[in-house]
Amino acid sequence: MILKCFHAVLLAFELNALMYTLLPHLISGAGSIAGLPSSVPLGTSFTTAHTFWMQSQNERFQLDLRSWVDAGVEQCMGGVRFTFKTPNALMWTFNSLPEPLIGSHCTLSLRSDGVLALSLTAAASSSPVVAWQTPTAGLQVQNLTLQDDGNLVLVDDAGGVVWESFGYFHHLFLIPSNMRFVQNITLYDRVPLYSDFSTPGCYALRMGSQGRLEMFTRSNMYVYHSIGINTTDSGDGEVADYIVIHQDIEFYSSQGIFLGSVAHNILNDDPLPNGTDLVGSALFKDGNLMINRPSPENPNHHLWYFNSSISNYCNFPLVCGEYGLCNPETRECSCPPGFQITSSKPACTAQDEPTRKCSCPQEYQMPNFNSTCVPIDPSLSLRAINVSFHAQPSAFSVASQDECRNLCEKNASCNAALFDSNSLSCALFPMLYTVGLPSQGISTGQVMFLKITSTSSNRSSRSSTAIIASTTIVGAALIMIIAFLVVWRWWWQPHHIRMKAQERFLQEISKLPPRFSYKELQAATNDFSKRLGTGGFGSVYEGVLNTPNGVVKVAVKRLDQVGVLTEHNMDHQFKAEVATIGSVSHVNLVSLKGFCMEKNARLLVFEFMPRGSLDRWLYEPQADESGSSASDKKDLVPLTDSSHEILNWETRCRIALDTAKGLEYLHHQSAESIVHCDVKPGNILLDEDFHAKVGDFGLAKLMGNDSQSFAMTTLKGTRGYLAPEWLQHASITAKSDVYSYGVVLLELLTGRRSLDPEHGHLPTWVVKTISAGNNTTSASTANGATSLDFETMNASLIQDAIMDHRLPCDSVPKDSFQQVLMLALACVQADPGDRPSMASVVQMLEDILEVSYSPPSLKLGHLRQHSYAATLSGSDTTSCSISGAAFSGLGRGACDGR
Known part of the structure; x- marks a missing residue:
């Protein structure tokens, strides 16, 4: 009996090995796998060790979960991939942002309580933790189904959908045919990561509020091209709410009314298959939006049938680098007044991920800038430059060119402004890449302003002076330190240990913001004269700093050593703030602009929030100030019995x-x-x-x-x-x-x-x-x-x-x-x-x-x-x-x- 059991187990292992050997023959040329389920019941789990995943009935989409090791760090990623596009075919991921998770033993489970959960084991833990899960506990979920459009859904016992991926995930790497691409979804350019997995690149596309597809750079949200239809010719001028890709790009209203289409524009291999049967997908390629389909003869070969066709060389944002001017006729790059061109990229100082993808292409194996522009003459700051650019949806109305210039001058985060006299609009940016020059003899009515706050020659001069001065100071300081150590060793040693600990702490923090001296912040706040508020650990003061980007208003928080708060506890509190705020960056989080850690002074410099x-x-x-603008009024309600207002x-x-x-x-x-x-x-x-x-x-x-x-x-x-x-x-x-x-x-x-x-x-x-x-x-x-x-x-x-x-x-x-x-x-x-x-x-x-x-x-x-x-x-x-x-x-x- 024991011998028979042993033979049975051995046979099972042999069959399993045989299945792995035959797997490549079971996979069709399009990437689909025969026999995969499109629906699984409660209690099903998938791990990165699995060879088989779920697959839609039409075999166009698969559930995929992978793990790999990068620089000694275990990572994993999961989502739904498109079988007709490889490599980098992942459509969306389970992460709220399409970035890999750090950890091992990734498992996707449909639990008995109806929750779909992605868990992993972190490096410092032996037990798994839930990295992501659906809010579907107790909703009578019966199964998980991968639909024919790539939508992953949880279905209840009545057949209703209680959760769907298309309503939850808003970050895509490709748009499959038949999918609704609505306004809260973003399509990203892709940077290859591992196998069929990617991370967002420099470019992105969204459905704009004006009913057009807007192509923009993620770092500064600069729209460089758009695709849409003219709804004024089709009746009431209703704005499109979403698109669906078939043979053409079809635009629909929020009520599902067809408004028009942008026709496919590549005629090779026409006529195309029937629209409902066409297996197409839209994706970014070199800054263009492209749509392709698999060849009937070879599904791994892709046939293009739409190209956004940005014919103007200067419309591509990165051809001339940062602040570069592009001549559309000669395709030559030049610099605005106050800048000089360089072919060697300066050290990349960008902090946030979207900006690094655009400004630091060499880090992501993308083509480098041919050249870029660096500031040299601040006397030419905010000079009007005639340019040509695409309409910017982020622009707001202004009365004149001077008003646009003044708005940028007063806005600490604005380093570039684009004014359009045709629409009397102004768009502000933290930075700009390539901007086109008008064709010869043509006036566009569009103007660019750039802030220039420092010069490279001044920096070089200051650097040489600093080296000479620092050399002298260092020599004198060494003598003083030796004498100081001999006389005051009993005091110096513990103090020295604390200072070393501080330096180690500062070196360990990634993306460290600028460090200011106490005197700089004392001068910036006018000796801490204007207090904005007081908290449990200190007070906040209004200040003004001179930075390379201009004069910036800031809020300076000074931690007070009061009561029983010891220096050790104060340092612990301070380090917690620097470590925490320095590691995060989000539009809805107050950003840390710098800090001071000098003797007993502990100060944090934040962006200033005027309200x-x-x-x-x-x-x-709040009192109804006479200087309130119209933009202020839309956020407030006047009280009937006074001159005050509330939110x-x-x-x-x-x-x-x-x-x-x-x-x-x-x-x-x-x-x-x-x-x-x-x-x-x-x-x-x-x-x-x-x-x-x-x-x-x-x-x-x-x-x-x-x-x-x-x-x-x-x-x-x-x-x-x-x-x-x-x-x-x-x-x-x-x-x-x-x-x-x-x-x-x-x-x-x-x-x-x-x-x-x-x-x-x-x-x-x-x-x-x-x-x-x-x-x-x-x-x-x-x-x-x-x-x-x-x-x-x-x-x-x-x-x-x-x-x-x-x-x-x-x-x-x-x-x-x-x-x-x-x-x-x-x-x-x-x-x-x-x-x-x-x-x-x-x-x-x-x-x-x-x-x-x-x-x-x-x-x-x-x-x-x-x-x-x-x-x-x-x-x-x-x-x-x-x-x-x-x-x-x-x-x-x-x-x-x-």
């Missing part, structure tokens, strides 16, 4: 979304997961246009990839925003930030503070108010909680009781208010596991995902001293959609009983 913190605008009306509904919604995106980046997208630990209106800062950025990472805690939680030895944060687990001395996770964010969301809805002497804790007051206003629909549950049914509630009464009464009655849509209220209550639930992730919050607010807390009923748990639990649960399932129109305040509603 201050959210608490300034949320609780107290309107649309602005509050935008602030909520901006804040959620910043926290989502910290939790899910930064190199290390970061928990902010002190989310509150005072740490949400507003720029000139009332866009929000999350600031003050002083309490932030970095979580390595091997950990999803950590323990705090002391209570931190701010009363009123602390999650219950802080008070219970439990593990702190990213869900602790979600709770704090939920309190902020309630403050945006109500206009009340988190802690109020009259009403107490805001979440508790909100739930009590809902309960008191709906006594007829309240019922006691088995555990003694109070259950409220949202379907039978009077939503208008709830809104009237809770909403900020200073807002105009008809300015807040009823459905939108109720749905945001539900999201806020979901965030402040007592159990961290019941709160949504910040990624899910962003998706809900952007209407990418439906709010799927079921049913719309609220269980009100017992009151607690420091917090109040609210959970959404029940046996039936329903959905509340936070639509983009509703959330942006475009809908209108009535306030009953106001």
